[in-house]
Amino acid sequence: MDFAVWLVTCRPSGRHINPKTAMKYVYEVQGWASRLPVGGGRVGGGIHLDRLKGVIKGMERLLGEAARHPRFGIRTQDLAEALKRMLGGGSAAEANWRAALTTAFCALMRGGEFGVADDESWSVTMHLSRADITFYRDAAGVLCCVLMMRPLKKKAGQRKSVPVVLRSGGTLIDPVRELWEMCERDPLRDGEAPDTRPLFRDTASGAAFSVSGIRRVVKWLMASIGLDPNKFGAHSLRIGGATAALAAGVSPAQIRLLGRWSSDVAELYMRMTRQAAGQFSAVVGSTAFDDIESLTFRTEELEVLSSEWQGLTCAPDVFDSDGDAE
Numbered sequence: 639m640d641f642a643v644w645l646v647t648c649r650p651s652g653r654h655i656n657p658k659t660a661m662k663y664v665y666e667v668q669g670w671a672s673r674l675p676v677g678g679g680r681v682g683g684g685i686h687l688d689r690l691k692g693v694i695k696g697m698e699r700l701l702g703e704a705a706r707h708p709r710f711g712i713r714t715q716d717l718a719e720a721l722k723r724m725l726g727g728g729s730a731a732e733a734n735w736r737a738a739l740t741t742a743f744c745a746l747m748r749g750g751e752f753g754v755a756d757d758e759s760w761s762v763t764m765h766l767s768r769a770d771i772t773f774y775r776d777a778a779g780v781l782c783c784v785l786m787m788r789p790l791k792k793k794a795g796q797r798k799s800v801p802v803v804l805r806s807g808g809t810l811i812d813p814v815r816e817l818w819e820m821c822e823r824d825p826l827r828d829g830e831a832p833d834t835r836p837l838f839r840d841t842a843s844g845a846a847f848s849v850s851g852i853r854r855v856v857k858w859l860m861a862s863i864g865l866d867p868n869k870f871g872a873h874s875l876r877i878g879g880a881t882a883a884l885a886a887g888v889s890p891a892q893i894r895l896l897g898r899w900s901s902d903v904a905e906l907y908m909r910m911t912r913q914a915a916g917q918f919s920a921v922v923g924s925t926a927f928d929d930i931e932s933l934t935f936r937t938e939e940l941e942v943l944s945s946e947w948q949g950l951t952c953a954p955d956v957f958d959s960d961g962d963a964e
Contacts, residue, residue: 639693646697657697661690710869711877712860715926717743718810720859730824731841735855737820738838738847740813741785742875744919745802746883746897749849749872750790752838760846763797764788766837768826770798771817781806782916783814785837789898800898805916808923885927888918 644650645660664687717739725732742752754760762769770786785802806814824841826832836846849872856874857867876897883893893899896918 639687639690642690642693643697646701657694657701661694664690709871709873709877711879711881712743712856712870712874713878713927714743714810714882714923716860716863716865717875717878720863721811724859724862728823729841730820733816733820733823734838734841734847737813737816738852739856739859739875740808740811740816740923741804742852743811743879743882744804744808744813744922745785746876746879746893746922747802748790748876749852751787753847753849753852753872754836756848756850760836762833765846767833768821768835768837769832770837771821773814773818776805776916781814781818783817803916804919807920810926811923813919813923879922882922882925882927883918886921886925888921892918 642657642660642664645655645663646657649655668687721736721739725736738752741747742749752766754765758764766785766787771783773781773783776782782803782805785804786798787800787802788798789800804814804817806812820838824839826835835844838847839845840847840851852872856870856872860870860874861867880893880897883896884890
């Protein structure tokens with residue numbers, strides 16, 4: 639409890655820390671302790687820290703919450719235009735970035751799902767490699783691919799178990815075609831094993847894309863088409879893809895499932911088919927939208943329901959275009 643109060647009131651990082659964030663830090667430490675091979679257990683002798691929850695609620699009443707930096711999503715048409723303008727040269731380096739950004743957008747990926755966190759090193763067991771992508775053609779002859787991904791919010795020892803199915807056909811952006819082009823323009827060298835190369839990489843150094851590097855490129859691309867780069871970050875791809883899906887009429891339950899959000903969707907008696915999952919990426923990659931910024935996805939909970947959006951249309955000259963910060 640003292641640690642949580644210190645985090646909130648003393649601002650050790652120089653910035654205001656919300657009470658709920660302080661509680662998350664405490665529970666994160668508990669998670670580390672529970673995974674220790676010797677002497678593992680919860681902080682505080684195994685108690686569930688119910689008193690801490692009371693302290694957090696009290697600090698929230700007294701201090702309130704700091705204003706959240708707005709999170710805006712990249713629009714499909716803006717991503718397509720920026721890629722055409724800034725990454726249209728056809729080089730191997732550009733192909734890697736085009737494939738990474740379009741895949742993240744259509745697969746609703748978090749930055750850490752297709753990039754490496756700044757405090758991590760690339761590992762084939764944790765991060766995407768060339769061995770994790772498989773191309774195939776469906777019954778209609780359309781090019782598709784499957785990426786095997788490890789859940790970002792993973793438990794200790796959890797391996798790649800999440801199949802991300804993508805289908806070609808997006809009219810604005812097409813991640814499957816971009817992935818195919820990347821493999822053609824940046825092929826494996828003779829004798830190079832697929833599981834030794836990051837799926838998305840800097841061709842000069844061979845290093846996997848980092849989350850901070852992805853953030854910089856997203857800001858650079860949005861600035862190139864006249865948008866404020868300070869409003870964008872790596873998470874803008876995930877937000878934009880989800881917003882495009884909702885604009886296309888995809889149900890919130892399906893968006894939750896394909897975006898790997900934690901929700902009650904896991905309790906539904908349903909199974910996702912390969913055909914439905916593949917069609918999702920083509921729909922997202924084909925849907926342009928004009929979002930109402932105050933109603934775009936602000937959290938990981940995906941609480942906005944389709945019924946709240948019905949009838950919400952606006953002319954481009956009434957509302958500004960979008961943006962987002964990581």
